[in-house]
Amino acid sequence: MIMKKKLKYAFRITHIxxxxxxxxxxxxxxxxxxxxxNFVNIGDQQIIQLxxxxxxxxxxxxxxxxxxxxxxxxxxxxxxxxxxxxxQIEPEKIVYCVIKLDDLVxxxxxxxxxxxxxxxxxxxxxxxxxxxxxxxxxxxxDVYSTQWNSEIDIDLKRRKEAELLVSNDLAPCLxxxxxxxxxxxxxxxxxxxxNDNKIVILPGYYF
Numbered sequence: 001m002i003m004k005k006k007l008k009y010a011f012r013i014t015h016i017x018x019x020x021x022x023x024x025x026x027x028x029x030x031x032x033x034x035x036x037x038n039f040v041n042i043g044d045q046q047i048i049q050l051x052x053x054x055x056x057x058x059x060x061x062x063x064x065x066x067x068x069x070x071x072x073x074x075x076x077x078x079x080x081x082x083x084x085x086x087x088q089i090e091p092e093k094i095v096y097c098v099i100k101l102d103d104l105v106x107x108x109x110x111x112x113x114x115x116x117x118x119x120x121x122x123x124x125x126x127x128x129x130x131x132x133x134x135x136x137x138x139x140x141x142d143v144y145s146t147q148w149n150s151e152i153d154i155d156l157k158r159r160k161e162a163e164l165l166v167s168n169d170l171a172p173c174l175x176x177x178x179x180x181x182x183x184x185x186x187x188x189x190x191x192x193x194x195n196d197n198k199i200v201i202l203p204g205y206y207f
Contacts (some may be wrong), residue, residue: 005140009176010067010164012097013076015040016185019095019178020192027065027097028169042079042094044086051119052170059125061118064165069113069134070143071096071179071205073161080207091206095189096179101164103174105131110167113138138162181206 008092012027021036028034051061068075082088104111105128115138116123126137139159148157179200180186186199 004135005137007069007140007143008101009140010069010099011071011102012065013042013094014097015042015089016093016188019194020187022097022175023172023193026170026172029063029065032169033059034169037139042089044075044078044084046084047119054119054123059165061110061165063092064167066115066118067099067164067166068139068143069159069162069164070086070145072207074148074157077207078140094181095185096205096207097175098177098179099170100176101131101134103176104128104172107174109170111164113164114162116158118163118165120158122155122158179205192203
């Protein structure tokens with residue numbers, strides 16, 4: 001019998017220059033009293049503006065801290081290649097901040113999640129109480145897929161971009177690890193004060 005793989009983590013990518021602030025204050029909302037005034041943005045400004053302008057099914061998406069439920073997202077592809085007017089950023093300057101879904105449940109962290117890209121009309125939103133059954137809602141195979149352009153399954157890209165949206169600032173202790181591209185990035189994080197046992201080199205999480 002093949003055991004079904006379960007979703008355990010959520011991933012937020014950020015510029016490596018943001019890590020010192022994250023170490024001290026955690027992952028914070030843009031309007032937090034602890035916000036980083038020198039935050040280096042790596043996102044698609046058009047998408048960010050769409051999230052800012054729209055209430056999606058009763059939720060103002062820009063009020064949440066967004067995570068993907070799998071690595072190697074289409075957004076990361078855009079950032080690494082510099083498409084859609086997004087400045088190109090080398091993979092060694094991009095860091096994954098990783099959190100555990102179980103920690104959110106254990107600490108009663110207020111959040112919602114989706115079964116696809118939050119801006120899509122096809123996407124459904126779920127409350128934090130549904131996190132216990134997330135594997136019945138979001139497919140591990142979809143969010144960990146390395147390809148998303150499929151003539152057979154044209155909805156795969158939307159599902160690949162399933163999101164976790166956290167309502168409030170997340171303390172540094174809730175970040176269980178950091179994924180980096182190479183040894184150089186690992187050493188930079190160590191010099192910033194990140195514990196070595198929290199850093200994992202996974203070039204396969206990049207393009």
